[in-house]
Amino acid sequence: MYKTINANTLEALTKIDTPSICNAIEGFDVRPRTEGFMSADIRSQLPSLPAVAGYAVTAMISAKSPHGPQASRDDWWDFIMSVPAPRFVVIQDIDDPAFGAYWGENNSNIHKALGCVGVATNGTVRDLDEVRPLGFQLFSPNVAPSHGYVHLVDVGKPVTVGGLTVHPGDLMHGDKHGVTSIPFEIADELPAMVKTIADYEALNIELCQSDNFSLEKLKELAKATRPY
Structure with a gap:
């Protein structure tokens, strides 16, 4: 069973920029000020879009080879729908360096239809002009032209992106300044x-x-x- 917060509070959080969210979290002294947010390289590739907030749905991907462990897209989509909406996708690319883009126009449309508001990944994204009108946020270090052999490796497990470990169902917030998690115990007071x-x-x-x-x-x- 996943935790949720009041729907009105969640909507209010989307009207607040991420630095203000981080400042407010500091005001409650619930975690060290060096923790809880993704590193500066995980940035919005569509900075003109507004802030988004939602509950984390997590997966791992790889693009280097068509071989190796692969997770089913059906299982991924089923897992997404098991987490309360709105959903915030967090994808860990296990390639080093990451190069194949799992995220572009097609996946943005699919995942928006599945109640997702954006994706944060240490991998790459593409199709920026096509995704922008959807209002779907893309947070990543880089863009790339090709998806290579990109595929799902695992779904629904804790992942680490930008130095932040994210568990399924975690409350996430992001805008042009970056991505942070929000502790549930103070969310309604933020x-x-x-x-x-x-x-x-x-x-x-x-x-x-x-x-x-x-x-x-x-x-x-x-x-x-x-x-x-």
Whole structure:
């Protein structure tokens, strides 16, 4: 049985940028600040698209050879549908270096129809112009023109992408800044914490943009309790 959060909260999270989500998580001090998000090389290849949030569906792929272990697409699709929607695909490419793109126009259409909002992979993606109108987010280090012998190796197991280990059902969030996981125990409280932090930062920004700015006023304002 997978955990879920309130649908209204999940929708609210898609209106918040990922840096603000990360700031808010820090405000609860539930994990080290060096953990919980993917490394900077896992970036949106479609940065004009809005933030997405969903529950992780996980798989491993390889493209170097047509031989070796292979998982069934039917099993993959069945597994996807066993996880609550909306779904956030996380694909670990076990090739080193990764080169064959599993993700492009065809898979984006299929997985959007299966209730997925985007994919994060340490592999490659392609067909950017065709995927962009779908509103389907693509997070990866690189793009590639060919899929090689790409195939599923395993599905529904923990995977590691961008240094982050993701389990099926984990709550994920991503936008043009990158991808983070969200601890379930604080998820419903995140929108309120985001507002608290935004209000705090607004005071600094207002002062810095004011004609009345002074170093003394900045130092005085900095004495206020930082919420994160």
